[in-house]
Amino acid sequence: MSGKLIGALVALVVAGFIAYNSLFIVSEWEQAIVVQFGEPKRTVVEPGLHVKTPLVEQVIYLEKRILSLDLRPQEVLASDKRRIVVDSFARYRIVDPLKRYQAAANDVIANDLLEKVMDTTVRNVLAKVPMQNIVSGERSALMHEISAITNQRAASFGLEVIDVRLKRVDLPPQNSQSIFQRMETERQQEAAEKRAEGNRDAVKIKADADRQVAVLVAEAEKKSQVIRGEADGRAVKIFADAFGKDEDFFEFYRTMQAYKKALGQEDTSIILSPDSDFLKLFVNSGKKK
Template sequence: MKRSAFLLPIVAVVLVGIFSSVYVVDERQKALVLQFGRVVDVKEDPGLAFKLPLIQDVAYYDDRILSRDIDPIEVTPSDDRRLVVDAFARYRIANLRQFREANPTGGVEQAEQRLDDIVRSQMREVLGSVSSNEILSEDRAALMTRIASGSRSRAANLGLQIIDVRLKRTDLPPQNLDATFARMRAEREREAADEIARGEEAAQRIRAQADRTVVELTSEATRESEIARGEADARRNGIFAEAFSADPEFFEFYRSLTAYTRALQGSNSTLVLSPDSEFFDYLKTDRLPGDSGMPAPAAASAAAPLGNVAEGDAVDTTAEAVTDDDAPATTEVEIVPATGN
């Protein structure tokens, strides 16, 4: 019984020693075996490993490619146009022993801060040697390669391997952004005004051409219509002349009736004429046109009594004016003595 009680603590101490001397390295990690803070072994292969219990410790580090966002910095390219550049770097811990010696107390956090300083310094150096147009163009890929290459040698002293450096954003400083937008807006407005002016010029040219075409077509149509009208009038006059030349007396009678029709229009027309005026030749005579046996017109028959009116008498009479529609029109005619001659 006493022997069992004596062996149990020994077994417990042995088991604790065994478990504390065994450690496991994951495939995503690397491990350093430290004895009183000094590196005594580096374990890069995954698997089970042993160390001295109590006096040796194990420090684990990530063996994967890591990403580090670089704080935005302001750079001044060769054309003195300031830019705010935002970037990130991808890196990995290449030399674990050197990494530990370069960062004995701060570890990964201290190493990343120093990596930031290296990348920012290289960005200022590379981007300051080119113009802003090159930074904003497709040539920025070559610039990122230069930044990464220049940073690798300095990062190697920290036990780090820089895989790549990428520029995420390249913007103008806030104080210059509004002025740049205003200038861009003014340029766009000027271009728009130029386009509008060119459009107005083209529209005016098209309208002028259209107006000219309208005038030409209208003039041509008017000319043709006048020619056609003149030809028609000539034919009509020829027909009239041929018809009336056969009986001049009938032509004179027809023209008198036409004058009556145009002069005695309406219901209250008043004419002040001499009784012996030629205007009443066919209103105060019983003779027939041409004495050809043609019946006297109604207007002439109705006006026949006027031939016996004495000079100086005022009479009211009615006559039927012959119109194109043969519609009778009542006209009041007042005859007064002639004055003067």
């Protein structure tokens, strides 16, 4: 192989090596910082093919997409001195690559910085309100306040906090059982009060019903006595009128009524003298001597 050919191959390899180390590509979801011996030189946010000084400058790639930070659950003391366990997360993105690189050399350090800021913010905001407000309808307003404060503080190291959410707000395990027992006791007391009120109303309703029954029975008895008295009066009058018209028929009728009462049962036995007035209708067919 000739010397010229070898020289050409060496030159081609060197040129390829220089070109490889001089060019870099930034994707649509990336942004980059060009540094020289650790010192930032420029920021590249436009996607495409870019040039750098070979062997002298290095490229550090940063995400342009929205990132997620899931915080570890932390115990917070509310304004009413109740302890709660808060589990939260944040959505953020890098808006200033240079500040982000100067504050944190890599993603691990950046996440640690943001987590500390969020921990402090969550504690400070939730410490101003009672537990009931944290778990009720004010929860959305509290998350908005935490997001705004965190975003303001995170701007110093090139981050923009888009959203903060409280995933879970629970009582510590050691308090859950005591609160459950207290709630159970309160429900039992409420149930006992309801039963007592029900028994009281039942007694009242029963007493009122008994009173109404007594009134109705008394009125019915009064009416029956009046009707019975009127009927007895009319019967006496009818008997008197009948006695005045036909004494023999009246005596016959009264004797038949007496027979009916005395001899109405099948097993009735009666022993009288044959000349008894009670049997005169059987003896002489009721004819007077």
